[in-house]
Amino acid sequence: MRKVEIFDPAMCCSTGVCGPSVDPNLTRLASAVYSLEQKGVNIRRFNLGNEPEVFAENGAVNEVLQEKRADALPVTLLDDQVVKVGEYPTNEEFSEWLEIKGEELTQKPKVRVSINMDK
Incomplete structure (x- = not known):
């Protein structure tokens, strides 16, 4: 099975999907x-603001950062090899790398809300 790792710049939360x-x-x-x-x-994502040690310990990412500094982020590795620098992978790239259909990348998280009306 292939392994994808995305090294994000420092963000306020783990996904970067927050704020105004x-x-x-x-x-x-x-x-x-x-x-x-x-x-x-x-597949894993690492946030520079929360997990700087992972960036320092990964030789490929560390090399990119030494050469291009933090402006190089995000960095994406596929099976420990740098495949994308400075931009996030597109859905088409994920499809190609992982041999899956593009429509399989748009599943929305299902959240269940429980409301107790016994008050």
């Missing part, structure tokens, strides 16, 4: 990552 102005590309990425996780794909 949400980047639609981050929303798309969060949805794709969620869909891939639900399919059992080995």
